[in-house]
Amino acid sequence: VLSYVTGLGWFLALAFQPLVPRTYMSENAMGSTMVEEQFLFGERALSYAREFAGHKKKAGGMPVAWLEKTMWSLGLEVHRQPFARTLPFPDEARERYMVKGTNVYGILRAPRAASTEALVLSVPCSEGPHNNQAVGLMLALAAHFRGQIYWAKDIIFLVNEHDLLGMEAWLEAYHDINLTEVQSSGALGRAGAIQAAVSLELSSDVVTSFDVAVEGLNGQLPNLDLLNLFHAFCQKNGLLCTIQGKLPRSEMDSLPAYGHSLQTLLLMVLAQASGRPHGDHGLFLRYRIEAITIRGINSFRQYKYDMTTVGKTLEGMFRKLNNLLERLHQSYFFYLLPSLSRFVSIGLYMPAFGFLILVLILKISFWQGAPGGQDPSPSPPHRPPVDPTVTPVSLQEPRPGLLALVPPLLICHAAGLALYFLPVLGQRVATQHFPVSESEAVVLTVIAIYVAGMALPHNTHRCRAGAVGVPGVPSPLAVRLSVPPGPRRALAGGGSDRGWMTLKLLALLYLALQLGCLALLNFSLGFLLAATMVPAAAAVTPNGPKVLLGALLVLATPAVTLLLAIFLQRELVEAPAAVAEGWQLFLAALAEGLLQHHLYGSFLFPFLALGAHPCWLLLWNVLCWK
């Protein structure tokens, strides 16, 4: 208990500002913000934006021909890349199975350098009136950059259609690999290895603040130096920069400030745990290209910045990135940000998780002590309190007991597999029988299988305790095992204490292993799951208060964690959601998780379906042991 509390307390203390180090620029080559920005094409950017908006409305999608012509006239090397993708099931946003699009990109060749390295400025081309100004600014920046001679790397100006889909298609074609099943013509023009990328989203003529997004696919983060660069330029130009949409506060020691930074930290943890890329930059991270997304927000404040200032900031950032000699590697890759100017490195936050896992490890390692005293029959009444003699005595017992554990294990994992495969495979059948759309069908199938998993233990118990002809859903293995009478008695005896203890031991080991591995890849997800599942896992026993433990275990299940996390996140961005709205968001999140797994290879859904859910089902089995 103490360890759990320490773990949570450590995590909460991470948000406390004075304890947390300030960010600083680690890469020597980038230096300070010592450049003189000369970008003056603010008005030009706006006029490009208006033209783009007009053409986009006319074309109904992306005005490929106009973009190509404009980029060509600016002096860039223009290429287009058409791509197509078949979705596993259509979601509400796209409403169709096949998505087609075109990416257009122009390459600015460095005048005096070999084209061995490149920087990318990408702008997503969204539906409707979003992001037009970003395209305009990008074109104006391209015009300005073309006139400079100090570029040592090529610059690629990319406009991608359908946001993440287009970005994934472009990245795969650029690196000439085939991770997801996107069909596209290969990328025609290349510019060398990409060192860094900035994704820009601007939807209004004037901007009051900049928001930066760092979380990427599967919780990967870009190098902290890129964020430091952005922060340094914000300070130099006196811009208002935010992270997670939270305004920076000046005083650091007071309680409201602590609450504020804790909120920012929690938002980042939630965002990272979801494994969704929060912006186009998230897909770059898989190729070890550092990338961030900068969003310009117009929120009716007094002080506004015009396009020229935005352009100057970007120009400064690109000049500094130009000075880089190697990939960004000096600063941290694993960190959490309670605010834009403070960071928590992995060395500081890992102990929090360590304490949580310590609970499980303590439970597992003190195993020999607990069950020995609780079942009187298999062990002799007097037992010398030395380890080596206990184990051979108690090992005779669970050997048939271990065999009795196999059916629950198999069933739990089969439930996980069903959860993973069935929804997508069965959506056609579901839509034929029920009047729901395909995405709803998928989501509802997921929930149905999930809840059905909770009813399984009763079926497995029935087949184990009774004879052959018991109705229910006997697994054939359990039937075969229960046939020979001799071991059956031992099985029935194993169905009591030793059985569930061994099952619990297995479940705890499994959980600890999974969470440990997960925390290394995606710390936030590991920490969240650990914080919710560890107390329930450690406390579960069939002998205690069943209703209470059952409620605790249900609360700890990953699906409920997701639901609560959605409510928490809405609460933290100061737009609290009503219950119905929350439920809708929950369903949408489930669909999104499935879709992202199939489209981009996000591992949240398969992990939950094949890893965490069977583990939870094992614990549920332990709880419902008879």
Place this chain on the structure above:
Amino acid sequence: FQDQAEQFFRSGHTNNWAVLVCTSRFWFNYRHVANTLSVYRSVKRLGIPDSHIVLMLADDMACNPRNPKPATVFSHKNMELNVYGDDVEVDYRSYEVTVENFLRVLTGRIPPSTSRSKRLLSDDRSNILIYMTGHGGNGFLKFQDSEEITNVELADAFEQMWQKRRYNELLFIIDTCQGASMYERFYSPNIMALASSQVGEDSLSHQPDLGIGVHLMDRYTFYVLEFLEEIHPASQTNMNDLFQVCPKSLCVSTPGHRTDLFQRDPRSVLITDFFGSVRKVEITTETISLDRDVAGFESKLPKDELATEPLKYAEQLPVAQIIHQKPKQKDWHPPGGFILGLWALIIMVFFKTYGIKHMKHIF
């Protein structure tokens, strides 16, 4: 007349050489190249010809793709002075600037195929100026991000030069962080040394140029250069003035110098003895008879046949008295990871052998 004749033979050198070394490469070390090139220009202006200058630079600034003014290297903000110019002659460029090449240049152990411009062909009447700049630390200087030269190696190289009679007098200037550590170990006679900062201090750069995007020069060399701009071949300014250049208020670091190995009084050493190549030519119409006084000057040179025992490091002149070092704070560090791990292992094994049950009895 005799006085003038005395003055004529005041210093013992007949020719001047300069070895100017910039040990860094990469675009963000622009200022080191600018430092070296500025000293190069001053030295050339004061008379030392290219054939007597060995210039070692990683020559990647002027033609770097990141240079917004290609083919130039500026030393002053607002691009007043282009020190790269049209007539720069770099002898060791790019990857040839290595510790090995530097030491070979100094000691003269060069393969016979080396061109003449890459050799230091000095004799026992040469005054040599050695200027080094780059990134350094306590006792070492980093060469091009891949190797280092230590102060001991440098001192030994100078001793080799002395024993082979490759110099008459040597002026060693170093502009790096903790530069004073580099001249602590010298033990050969006739060496005077200057450094831009003491041990434990960093040398700082002078001014950034926003148009180019890097720092252009280091402070110490900037002020030395300002000082040198006022020197012309006939100036009588002496070394004491050079020691006053760049006080702490301007330079932030404390420049240091070392003159104990030098035979002459620094007050009587002209700047142009090292920085320029001044031919002493006086036209007279009368004959002057040189008397034994001049020969007496000769005897002031060290008689190394008298030095019977080899000098040992420990018996060197007490460095600490000359160079004020900051006392190093010994803070207590918690025991390192290895020791902790070892103890943890021992404790774990202890508890395992005695059984966890016993722990319950203990606690």
